Amino acid sequence: MAKKKILFECQACGYKSGKWMGKCTNCGAWDSFVELGEKEMEIIKSLERTSGNKALCITDVTQEQIERFGTGDAELDLVLGGGVVEGSLVLVGGSPGVGKSTLLLKTCANLANSGKKVLYVSAEESSGQIKLRADRIGANSKNLYLLNELVLEDILAEFRQNGYDMLVIDSIQTIYSNTITSAPGSVSQVRAVTFELMRIAKESKKPVFIIGHITKEGSIAGPRVLEHMVDTVLYFEGDSSKDIRILRSFKNRFGSINEVGIFEMTQRGLVDAKNIAKKFFDKKSNQAGSAATVVMEGSRPLILEVQALVAESGYANPKRSSTGYDAGRLTMLLALLEKRLELPFNQYDVFINIAGGIKITEPSADLAVIAAILSSFRNRPLNKETIFLGEVGLTGEIRDVMMQDIRLKEAAAQGFKRAVVPSKPLQENVLKSYVVESVEKIIDWM
Numbered sequence: 001m002a003k004k005k006i007l008f009e010c011q012a013c014g015y016k017s018g019k020w021m022g023k024c025t026n027c028g029a030w031d032s033f034v035e036l037g038e039k040e041m042e043i044i045k046s047l048e049r050t051s052g053n054k055a056l057c058i059t060d061v062t063q064e065q066i067e068r069f070g071t072g073d074a075e076l077d078l079v080l081g082g083g084v085v086e087g088s089l090v091l092v093g094g095s096p097g098v099g100k101s102t103l104l105l106k107t108c109a110n111l112a113n114s115g116k117k118v119l120y121v122s123a124e125e126s127s128g129q130i131k132l133r134a135d136r137i138g139a140n141s142k143n144l145y146l147l148n149e150l151v152l153e154d155i156l157a158e159f160r161q162n163g164y165d166m167l168v169i170d171s172i173q174t175i176y177s178n179t180i181t182s183a184p185g186s187v188s189q190v191r192a193v194t195f196e197l198m199r200i201a202k203e204s205k206k207p208v209f210i211i212g213h214i215t216k217e218g219s220i221a222g223p224r225v226l227e228h229m230v231d232t233v234l235y236f237e238g239d240s241s242k243d244i245r246i247l248r249s250f251k252n253r254f255g256s257i258n259e260v261g262i263f264e265m266t267q268r269g270l271v272d273a274k275n276i277a278k279k280f281f282d283k284k285s286n287q288a289g290s291a292a293t294v295v296m297e298g299s300r301p302l303i304l305e306v307q308a309l310v311a312e313s314g315y316a317n318p319k320r321s322s323t324g325y326d327a328g329r330l331t332m333l334l335a336l337l338e339k340r341l342e343l344p345f346n347q348y349d350v351f352i353n354i355a356g357g358i359k360i361t362e363p364s365a366d367l368a369v370i371a372a373i374l375s376s377f378r379n380r381p382l383n384k385e386t387i388f389l390g391e392v393g394l395t396g397e398i399r400d401v402m403m404q405d406i407r408l409k410e411a412a413a414q415g416f417k418r419a420v421v422p423s424k425p426l427q428e429n430v431l432k433s434y435v436v437e438s439v440e441k442i443i444d445w446m
């Protein structure tokens with residue numbers, strides 16, 4: 001008889017080892033290894049199982065039928081790829097206070113009002129607390145049921161017995177399965193709970209939403225295992241001290257991951273940010289160190305204000321700090337300005353901030369960052385009706401940005417008059433455009 005394999009697993013990061021360790025070699029956590037029980041081994045095995053299937057000719061394979069329905073929230077539908085898919089498992093992650101419970105409670109109410117029977121399970125807040133929120137955001141519905149429960153088996157029993165059309169779990173880190181001995185939130189628990197939720201979603205053909213908290217390091221506490229298991233992963237971004245929230249799709253088996261949802265947090269809950277165009281820049285303020293650019297959030301152009309502060313440094317190593325813009329790119333741009341324009345940035349502290357708490361993830365804002373830096377350095381405001389577009393290369397050349405025409409059109413719609421761009425626009429535009437090929441030329445614009 002083969003010897004039974006014993007496996008230990010770090011409950012902080014999921015690292016597996018054949019022997020027990022006091023300190024995890026992967027994440028450094030102390031005393032985090034537990035021996036995996038039979039049930040856990042079974043789950044791991046069934047997650048890995050791919051054997052025993054026969055190859056089929058693609059012409060004989062029948063297409064998977066996907067059935068979707070709208071959530072009553074246009075932004076959420078957009079991010080999901082056109083609505084919720086029946087039988088799908090969706091993870092909504094985000095830092096505490098960002099608005100996960102608010103969004104899902106409202107979504108549940110919308111669906112309940114449209115005739116679906118919805119079960120909202122909260123292990124974090126009492127039903128009374130949720131009711132308080134429901135009253136505030138207008139999420140009362142005859143078809144919406146609240147369950148205050150920590151034990152997965154009891155939640156599943158309720159869901160199975162009473163004919164619900166949708167299930168929401170708030171949050172995955174607080175629910176535990178009776179069959180596993182580890183603490184809630186540990187790798188073993190999160191995996192076991194998610195596994196069962198996936199099973200019930202597929203078996204009942206009803207959508208299941210899971211809320212997950214994100215740790216300071218930016219990962220869902222208890223691990224990546226969760227991301228691999230679910231169909232769709234949505235992350236909520238935004239500063240809880242500011243109003244704008246962005247819902248981004250990180251993984252989606254049923255749609256594109258390019259679209260983002262943009263919301264505004266109000267007294268009445270999260271509302272679609274209708275007039276977002278004007279939220280991220282203020283054309284009235286005329287300060288040095290501010291430059292406007294257009295970034296693409298999915299298929300939507302968004303005008304953002306890049307702010308720079310350049311101040312003489314009292315330190316041998318001047319400070320560089322960047323919020324919402326890649327710090328490595330900032331260092332690169334400063335080196336380029338020093339070399340090409342012979343400006344003494346090695347004696348200056350430089351701070352960059354993207355107004356509105358948005359993170360710029362594409363390089364098209366490089367030119368605006370340079371313009372803002374030079375404007376602050378010379379203490380000379382830029383023309384408020386000028387928009388800057390362009391990626392900056394290591395040799396100082398200004399490179400094309402994708403979808404330039406769509407960006408310029410939006411800038412024109414928002415009242416901008418001039419654009420500094422890498423190449424001539426294809427379409428005639430109300431904006432007057434000026435082509436700059438290299439960083440040296442940008443100086444003419446200051």
Ligand SMILES: Nc1ncnc2c1ncn2[C@@H]1O[C@H](COP(=O)(O)OP(=O)(O)O)[C@@H](O)[C@H]1O
Binds near residue numbers: 096101
């Ligand atoms: N009375 C209120 N008026 C306006 N906004 C509120 C009110 N109460 C809570 N909020 C907002 O709701 C947020 C909490 O949202 P919540 O959905 O509980 O977040 P999460 O579930 O992601 O932790 C707070 O950060 C705050 O912005």
Ligand SMILES: [Mg+2]
Binds near residue numbers: 101102124170
């Ligand atoms: Mg919450």
